[in-house]
Amino acid sequence: MYEDLATALPMKSHYSVVMGDFKAKVGIQTGIESSIGPHGYGKKNHRGQMLVNFLESQGLFLMNSFYKKRPQRKWTWRSLDGKSRNEIDFHMTDCKCIFEDVSVVNRFNTASNHRLVRGSLNIDLKLERGRMMRSTLRPTLFQTNAGGETFQLQLKKQFDALAPTLNIDEDFENVVNILKEKGNMFCRMRHRGTKFELSEKTLEVMKARREDANATPSELRARTKKIRRLIRKALRRANTKAIYQAIGQNRRSKVFKVKSVSNYLGRSHMTKLRTHDGKIVTSMSEML
Structure with missing residues (x-):
């Protein structure tokens, strides 16, 4: 299933939305998983970790976990004896901003042990059309x-x-x-913003954090702190490099822009003055 999705997702589309029964319990968010929100349900199992790894690799978000609901409005599947209830039906997308809500519909007879999961989307067609027509x-x-x-x-x-x-x-x-x-x-594109590359050490720690499904909570927290520390160092190095480059190239950026005396006087220069007898003078010698 994941191989088929990985093949279909790269196909050109404005938005990608994946829905269905994944038979995986994702549980609550642990660590720095950006694909999972803070409002999960249940406990993560092995298939759930596989799904999280897939989401992280494809840049998708599990939208069920981003909206706070009561526990009875979270589970999507119930066992035949009614004792087990899990959340295994999900809505996923590569763009969180188009979703407004994801919730289970209670009063709907599906003739199944699965409940209907409803996702509410809000897409500004006028805005998106303008973005699509904008030339890069x-x-x-x-x-x-x-x-x-x-x-x-x-x-x-x-x-x-x-x-x-x-x-x-x-x-x-x-x-x-x-x-x-x-x-x-x-016509080379002009890129904005500061780009920085993560070191091999950081990538190795992130990979170990994603793939180690048997790690204890304390180990996960320790790796999370280490990853955040390494990312901060990489970003600091990139910012320092950009500053030195701006100074070396004599760029008048917002950070280093100094108001020159001529510019300052030019903006505040007085052009005319009314004297005590009501006469308007424009000569600098008369105004002084």
């Missing part, structure tokens, strides 16, 4: 004048060498890939 490649005037002819020539060469296939989807994908490749070559 915006060439400057210099790039347009300098590389326009070369860009067209490169595209022509690529399209002439492109062999058609019997699959229209594959042909379309090939055209899109060529446009993206050449577009990124001539």
